[in-house]
Amino acid sequence: MAATAERGLMGTTWAxxxxxxxxxxxxxxxxQFERIGGVPMVARTVAAAxxxxxxxxxVLPPGxxxxxxxxxxxxxxxxxxxxxxxxxxxxxxxxxxIIVVADPAHPLASDALFSAVIERVRGGxxxxxxxxPILEVVQRVRDGRVVETLPKxxxxxxxxxxxxxADVLRAVHADRPRPVENSGLLVERGYRVVxxxxxxxNVHVTTPRELAIAExxxxxxxxx
Numbered sequence: 001m002a003a004t005a006e007r008g009l010m011g012t013t014w015a016x017x018x019x020x021x022x023x024x025x026x027x028x029x030x031x032q033f034e035r036i037g038g039v040p041m042v043a044r045t046v047a048a049a050x051x052x053x054x055x056x057x058x059v060l061p062p063g064x065x066x067x068x069x070x071x072x073x074x075x076x077x078x079x080x081x082x083x084x085x086x087x088x089x090x091x092x093x094x095x096x097x098i099i100v101v102a103d104p105a106h107p108l109a110s111d112a113l114f115s116a117v118i119e120r121v122r123g124g125x126x127x128x129x130x131x132x133p134i135l136e137v138v139q140r141v142r143d144g145r146v147v148e149t150l151p152k153x154x155x156x157x158x159x160x161x162x163x164x165x166a167d168v169l170r171a172v173h174a175d176r177p178r179p180v181e182n183s184g185l186l187v188e189r190g191y192r193v194v195x196x197x198x199x200x201x202n203v204h205v206t207t208p209r210e211l212a213i214a215e216x217x218x219x220x221x222x223x224x
Contacts, residue, residue, distance in 0.1 A: 011097030013118055015049035015161070016088035017042065019104050020059040020077015030061065032104040034211055037218040041107035041205065043068045048224070049102050049161070052114035057091040059084045080179045089170060098122065099169050101182060102161040108214055109161055109202050110224055116196040117163035126191035127164040129183045130198035131156035158183065159198045 019032040019042040032042045042058075046069040049056045055072040062076050073091035077084035085101065092099060098121050100114065113130055120128035134155050140148040162183055172185050183193045203214045218224070 011095065012054040012093070013052070013098040013100065013163075014055040014057065014072075014092045014096045014166075015053040015100040015102055016085060016092065017045050017049055017056060017058045017071075017102045017104065018077075018081060018084050018088065019045070020061050020075075020084040020087075021081065031205060031211070034205075036107055036211070036215050040068065041104040044107045044224075045102050045104040045109070046071060048109055048111060048114060049100065051111055052118060052161075053100055055093070055096075057088045059088045082173070082177060082179045085182070086173050086176065089173065092166065096166045098163055099166045100161050100163045101169075105205050106160045106202050107205060108199075108217060108224060109159070110199060113159075113196075113199055113202065114161050117161055120194050120196060121163045121165055125194040126168045127162065127183050127186045127193035129162045129193060129195055130159045130202070131195045132159065132198040132200055133157075156195070157198070159202050159204065 021030070021032065033040050035041070036044065046056060046058060050069065057073045057075060058066060058071040059075045059077045060066055066074055075087040075091050078087060089099070098118060100118060102109065117128040117130060134152045134157060138150045138152045138155070139146050140150060164182065164186065168186060168191055169182065172189050172191070177185060186193050201217055203210055203217065205211050205214055
């Protein structure tokens with residue numbers, strides 16, 4: 001069982017920007033290179049990570065070059081996100097204390113959100129994730145018919161960026177699990193993951209419709 005005693009962290013913080021996916025739900029185009037306000041989503045995420053962290057590793061699809069916002073290292077993504085994360089981990093210096101995992105699919109994540117998850121790990125948590133409450137009714141549907149209404153009192157939607165103790169993130173990936181959600185993996189292994197308040201404007205872009213929503217939010221100046 002993993003130790004869960006709190007301890008403060010004051011060392012360097014690095015970000016891994018996971019832009020190595022193929023975006024099957026988005027269509028033929030790789031969504032992370034789509035533009036919001038004229039800026040590719042991946043470039044927005046890299047810029048935010050640079051403002052919050054001491055170094056940034058960018059994971060790209062195989063064969064893809066990077067000429068955008070400066071990064072400290074580039075890694076080649078694998079056939080699923082867990083492989084891409086481990087490719088990024090291999091480029092993070094061994095003395096890093098905190099690793100932030102950021103996803104261009106949340107291109108409007110604010111500097112405050114990056115800072116919030118980092119500070120919770122710096123304060124002693126093994127991991128920290130931003131969450132928003134589920135306000136709509138949640139139901140199970142089969143063949144177009146409602147079959148069950150589910151309780152939602154303790155359910156949330158989890159966003160990125162997420163922050164983790166570097167040694168813990170490396171440890172839980174040592175046996176190369178596939179595929180995994182990082183915060184859930186930590187919890188399964190006995191580590192302590194805490195939450196911070198998420199942001200409804202931190203839209204998760206998975207389809208062209210959500211891209212249009214993010215574009216409108218950026219145009220209004222409500223989100224970065």
